[in-house]
Amino acid sequence: MATFAEYQNELYAQGLTGHQPQYPVRFADLEEKASAAMTPKVWEYVAGGAGDEHTQRANCEVFKRWGLYPRMLVAPTERDMSIELFGVKLPSPVFMAPIGVIGVCAQDGHGDLACARASVRTGVPFFEGTLSADPLEDVAAVLGDTPGYFQLYTPPDRDMAASLVHRAEAAGFQGIAVTLDTWVTGWRPRDLRGSNYPQVPSGCLSNYTSDPVFRRKLQPGEDATEVAVRTLPIFGGPFRWDDLDWLRPQTELPLMLKGICHPDDVRRAKDHGADAIYCSNHGGRQANGGLTALECLPDVLDAADGLPVLFDSGVRSGADIIKALALGATAVGIGRPYAYALAVGGVDGVVHVLRSLLAEADLIMAVDGYPTRKDLTPEALRFVG
Ligand SMILES: Cc1cc2nc3c(=O)[nH]c(=O)nc-3n(C[C@H](O)[C@H](O)[C@H](O)COP(=O)(O)O)c2cc1C
Secondary structure, eight states, rough: OOOOHHHHHHHHHHHHHHOSSSSOSSSHHHHHHHHHHSSSSHHHHHHHTTSSSSSHHHHHHGGEEEEOOOOSOOOOOBBBBOOEETTEEEESEEEOOOOOOOOHHHHHHHHHHHHHHHHHHOOOOOOOSSSSSOOOHHHHEEEEEEEEEEOOOOSSHHHHHHHHHHHHHTTOOOOEEEOSSSOOOOOHHHHHHHHTTTTTTTSSBBHHTTOHHHTOOOTTOOOOOHHHHHSSSSTTOOOOHHHHHGGGGGOOSOOEEOOOOOHHHHHHHHHHTSSEEEEEEEETTOOOSSSOOHHHHHHHHHHHHTEEEEEOSSOOHHHHHHHHHHTOSSSEEEEEEHHHHHHHHHHHHHHHHHHHHHHHHHHHHHHHHHOBGGGGGGGEEEEEE
16 A cells, blocks of 8 residues: 655655755745746746636635544554546546646656656656647657556547547557647736747647648648647637537547536536546636636536546645545646646656655545545535635
């Protein structure tokens, strides 16, 4: 059984030899270091969100409105945080959410490969994005046997969309998350004021430029990246229920629908063959609508009625992970924290942040008397307003 809490001992042990942890332990410190490590353009893009960023901030603050009851005389010396997703046992309930621009968060521009390496070292699954600095096959090769998932921005050209899905399946990814909330870019003042669109023409188009369907249409001598920027909607195109009906039979992989927050959409997604709901508001980057993803989670779970529900948006600590699990999420996605960690410390930085989040979550389960994932139920929480 994985003992994530042991990371705490490793950190304290460094003090015995006069050392201190190389990377930040507090999220606020991580954020500060990341802002110095990234170029201003990349920092604004990664840290920024839609409108005045109210939704983005609220995503984080809403976790404080829930408290976890401490249960005494349990003292579980061993905790089991493992989960099962699509029939596969995962050591922890945490995953790295897809971050399209993750390539440029790494000092060498190959953030997708770095995150795949961190995934192998931690067992925390990585969602490889359509917008990637390296082709999905190269990322899958690094992942090896570690389960990973592919996030799809669905190109309007169905041959190309099918090609991306088939490539992901052939490469060994274990599920496809179709992102539904980004068919048009949300209003992002931080990027707008600098006319800053860092993914173009930077290196995150490799899944498009390496795609055989895309390449077949290139004229001799044409630059693939230039053509991709000029001709493709970078985030895919509008995606509707009939598109889902077309996509569903394209793959035998489990299909997750990312961005679903309304219970009616959950019920309809089930009818249309979704294998999982991915409840997220894109970290408040897309629409400054004011409703946090966590507030949507209970109704989504209710409507999902047993279908797995992945969750992200605003998770910054082990306590946040525990609360999302207790509300009922099957698995909890980490977003900006691992992007910041990558900029600050490369693969080691990401491993540190993931292990720190898991250690804190594990220690909360220890101190508060919850031995297994199953013990974390909504009854363990109290709404404190
Ligand atoms: C810089 C950045 C790029 C992102 N790119 C994608 C993407 O390409 N596809 C996608 O589905 N979600 C993308 N997301 C959203 C994340 O998957 C996740 O929903 C979000 O980061 C969660 O919010 P949080 O980071 O505030 O916790 C991106 C998020 C960030 C911060």
